[in-house]
Amino acid sequence: MPFGGGLERLEARDPGLRAVRRSARVTLVACAGFYAARYGLGNHVAAIYALFGAIASGGMSFVPGMPRERARTLLMALPVAAALVTLGTVLGVHSWTAALGMLGVGFVVSFAGVGAPRIGGLAGGLQAFYILACFPPYAPATLGARLAGLATGMVLMAAAEVWLLPDFPPGRYADRLARAAALASGALRALVAEPRSPSDSPERLMAASEELRMSRVPDDGRPTSASARDRALCQGASYMRHLLAQTWQLAQDARDTPGIRDPAASRLLDASATACHGVALGLSGRGPAPSDAPYTAAAADFKAHRIRPPMWGANSAAVVRGGAIALDIAYTGALLVTAVRIVLGAPVSADATPPAERPGPFWYAGQPVLLLYARRLRAHLTPRSVYFQNAVRIALALAAGRLIVGVLDLSHGLWALLATITVMGTSAAGTRTALWPAFGGTLAGAVLAAVMLYSVGDHVVVYAVVLAPLYLLAFSAGPVLGMGWGQAFSTLAAVAAFGQLAPIGPGVAAVRFTDIVIGGVVGALVGLLAWPQGGVGELRRACSRLLDQGTRAVTEIVDTITGDGTAGDALVQARLAQVIAEATYVQYATERGAPDAEHPAETDFQAIMLAGDRTVTMGQTLVDHCPPGALAAWPRSATQLRDAAHHLRLTALSLTYDLRSGKPRPAPVEPPDRNVPTDHTVIADVCAASGGRAPDPLLYYAVDAAIWLASLQRVVTAVRPATEGRTAAPG
Structure with a gap:
């Protein structure tokens, strides 16, 4: 080059x-x-x-x-x-x-x-x-x-x-989260001040959401340890992305649908803006840990207010929709505040999750680091864990290499095992990628080393002079120019070092090349035979299971509250799939570079984590507060909710197939007038059902469920790469 x-x-x-x-x-x-x-x-x-x-x-x-x-x-x-x-x-x-x-x-x-x-x-x-x-x-x-x-x-x-x-x-990941929180705070305040024309562009909200993706973060800046702080940072980023997505939705509605926002909803948005501002100050070190106190009075006021006045007028649907999204933002902001308090080491409320619904979202708060590390070790002590798989692969390759070197009595067998470490990747593709540059670079270095040894002979002072420049080139050429260049210069540097310890001849260059070939072949064979899929393969399986179990839970919950089904164990299975997927995602985020080199930025795995979290948290809320069959009295809304839930499951099943096959396809562009129930139609039916009277409080669970399904549909649709001309909400 x-x-x-x-x-x-x-x-x-x-x-x-x-x-x-x-x-x-x-x-x-x-x-x-x-x-x-x-x-x-x-x-x-x-x-x-x-x-x-x-x-x-x-x-x-x-x-x-x-x-x-x-x-x-x-x-x-x-x-x-x-x-x-x-x-x-x-x-x-x-x-x-x-x-x-x-x-x-x-x-x-x-x-x-x-x-x-x-x-x-x-x-x-x-x-x-x-x-x-x-x-x-x-x-x-x-x-x-x-x-x-x-x-x-x-x-x-x-x-x-x-x-x-x-x-x-x-750069700290906390600073990215702080910048996103500051942007969300400004956007929310702009919506409160002028609902029809917010000052912050929705595109900025999308960009801030993208900056929180792990694939956008340098290797050494990713919060991937077992500590409570890093766990809370990852969790807080998911909440922040959902908050940005819903703020984006409000901004779009304000541009597309003129209307007047409910004053109680405006107060709720203002409280969310205040909390996000506190998050930004706390994470940036310019203020104390944030508090969820702004939410308490505003949320209670809003929930009491929205069931009191009659719903009439041309803007009633927009008012109800805006209020439901504002309440969702408030709930998400409260979770974000708790996560950030854990990041900053501030006390948080004790986990009040009932035993049947555990683990709760913040089960790790207050746990000692060593205990969390031990739990992570136990959780990954299974052949399904990529940590375990990689450890076994590397151990087998190094042990086999050491045994072969001993049997063949190679005089410089050390280089064989160092080559094994070099070419061992987390997947077969990674191993193949490292193998040929290692061989080519070592061959070139061996040829140059033979020339150097023949020309210099026993003049030790020459080796002493060239040692430092060669090592400088060896360590810098690899990251800058590629592994082959690094291997070539490291071969020359090793010969220069050993040339100062004992007399060596030109034949040592051929010996080193032979050792590199043996070590590289051993590493490549073990890497190809033992669990070659690596981190991204295991993550695809975990995410496909999370989508499958999560959307099954969604359809089961909706069928139950609309009177067309009975509650089963789907939510429990979704919660278990979420735990496994999140652990696998953290492992994936620890891999250096782009583990999925063929499609480095196409699958938004963090969005799948967000969808799983939203499924479990909001699904449990509906199960706890909306009795079975509660919405059956409004058959039109119930039918639309069931149709929306099943449409979500069909979308997720298609994505699940792509994840399992490892061949992602672009998400199709759906026409604006598609015949699919949306939160807009459900809210319109709720407004019509009120008949100008104060609505039944249970109807608002239909509104909340519709907002929930719409947000999940956007997130799942945005997981796959957008086709040209399609813009997805941050999620």
Whole structure:
């Protein structure tokens, strides 16, 4: 790939020069430790472990967080790294003991990353410490030098994270949520001030909703840990997206349908705007934790007010619809406030969810981090978990590679296992993608290394001079230019390092290439044979089940309250499917890059999580407050609600098929005059049924159910990519 274009092209490929800065840190630390031990102390063992300690903890690890947080993580991982080096040194006596140890270490280190992104980011480096120590020569007497070199490399790397070309602080997901809350607050206030022409454009609301999608967030900025804070951030983002969607709907209605909003609904919207403003201030650190107090009086006033006045006049349907959406926004805002209070560590009310309806939405509030982490571990200790699948795949590949290297007695077998780690992806496609660049780059590097060894010979000073530039290119070329370039330069850098420890000949380049091929083939075979679908495949299955169980619950609830069915266990099954899907979605969000490379932005999985949450929460509300058959007295509205519920299920079943097949199709464009019941028609019937009198309070459950079904229909329809010319609401 051409190198022209200067700094602008480099910044285009490496925003903020993060990869270059990181490469410079790792190179300076690795070479400083190596030179000090090799030439200052004359200790070759300490030199190689100081070099490798920096490379494994800085170059092979991807620890998220602020510079000081990364430094603390490295220091806390030092005892674990020392234990792995010790274990590898002891078990390296035989190939079979080393392979068994590799099996255990590979699984435990990989699986420990569940619920802890920083541990997961260190997995490759920690495995590398055991790999280095378990290879010949078997020399337990050198354990002290090994540990000293390791500690030197890791401590220097931790210090460099803070003081040597530190990265710019990554953007916080909480800031995205704060910006969305501020925008929602402004839009709601604009709707209150002038219902007919809101100042904020609906397009801005859609853009803010899209910014909350995990696929729009950098890898190291995603809230994916098992902590209550990260759980609440993910949950709050779902509530925020629904609030934005309903605000968007009100803005569209204000443009399309002139009318006068109910004063009680306006007060409710104003309370929601106040709460969203508090959310924005609290998350941005400019104010205290938000409170749901603004909702209490406004919601009670609205619910009492909307059943008192008679419903008449040309604008009655628009008034009723606007009030129902305002109440939905208020309920969602109250949930958002609770989630944000958990994020900020503020106290929240005790979980009042009845035992039969648990887990409640905020069951994790106040739980210790270690307990939440243990729950996440237990939940994923199953072959259906992608965490478990990946840990088994990596453990099998590393153990097989170590056994093969021992049987073949490869002199530089270390590189075989490092190649295995490099090419192991979370899916067969990921493994294939990594395999060929690794082979091609290593072959090119091996050829250049052979030329270098033949030309330089035993002139150690030359290797010492070129070591730092080669490692700088090795660590920066991979992220910027591609894996092949990184492998080529790392091959040259490894030869330059070992050339300073002992005389080597041109044949070592061919040996390294052979090792890379063996390790890459082992990793590719295991990756292809053991659960090749990876995170996105498991997430598709979980989401298809959530859509299936969720829409079955919707039709069952609607059939029950309209007098055409009986309540069963559909809502319970939907709640269970929601828990499984949310856990799988969090795992998917931890994968680096775009796990679904063929369709990176087509399926809005977070919208499916939102649909599942809306199904369970609002469905339970209807079950609790609307008795079976309560709406049967209004057969026209009941029929339309049942038709809308079944239309939603048909839409979801089509999407479910696409998810299971892995071949998403664009959502069809439905004509505006489609013969499908909508919330508008139900509300018109409710207004007509009142006959100019104060309506029966139960009729408002028909309104709320219609708004619920309409919002779910929009969310499910927007999950798939929009066809050209179609604009979907944020959801």
